[in-house]
Ligand SMILES: Nc1ncnc2c1ncn2[C@@H]1O[C@H](COP(=O)(O)OP(=O)(O)OP(=O)(O)O)[C@@H](O)[C@H]1O
């Protein structure tokens with residue numbers, strides 16, 4: 623469903639993605655892990671051309687965009703097949719919770735206001751925020767704001783939702799509520815690509831885990847292989863830092 627071929631990206635002399643090939647199937651929950659600076663965010667942003675790869679192609683649902691200079695229209699078509707959930711939520715501060723979710727539908731999808739509102743209300747209820755429709759982001763906790771971010775992504779009904787460390791800006795007591803919602807939507811069969819350091823989430827919810835380091839995919843496979851019985855030295859070293867000893871075996 624999503625196919626990345628030979629994605630290369632350089633920031634000046636910093637070669638950040640070095641020929642990434644990756645396939646994501648419909649309904650996959652793919653978790654990307656790796657050390658800071660390994661290129662995880664850049665890769666995620668290349669999937670919807672928020673970052674332009676220097677080389678390579680991205681195909682989503684049979685629609686391909688390639689190289690550094692695609693047409694604006696092609697980028698837009700590709701982008702509309704995705705939705706992104708950001709580490710810092712990226713909500714509009716001067717819009718209500720409901721407007722944050724429904725306005726994208728009116729603007730991008732040309733859905734009538736009344737219908738967009740209905741969709742927004744039902745999704746906000748789904749993420750447990752039915753009582754907060756008319757509040758502003760600043761009146762919500764971090765966990766609640768991120769749940770608005772997830773409702774906004776769901777509203778777009780994308781082929782894939784891209785999550786970039788959705789819980790890493792949250793106080794520890796709020797991480798659980800966001801992961802619970804993510805688990806719930808994963809169980810509904812929504813295709814998700816998730817960059818996260820939440821190894822327990824990856825083990826429980828992912829069906830595939832990719833370990834990246836230095837702009838390469840070092841290893842990928844089911845969580846029980848990559849996270850519990852990693853083959854590569856670099857993966858072992860990375861996990862050792864994240865996970866307490868007895869949780870994985872060399
Ligand atoms: N817009 C940019 N301009 C210049 N360099 C960038 C830009 N974005 C990322 N980089 C560089 O690319 C490299 C990979 O960054 P990226 O953010 O993709 O890593 P990451 O794996 O997401 O790290 P983290 O776990 O810290 O979020 C880093 O060296 C970073 O400094």
Ligand SMILES: [Mg+2]
Pocket residue numbers: 662663664
């Ligand atoms: Mg990152």
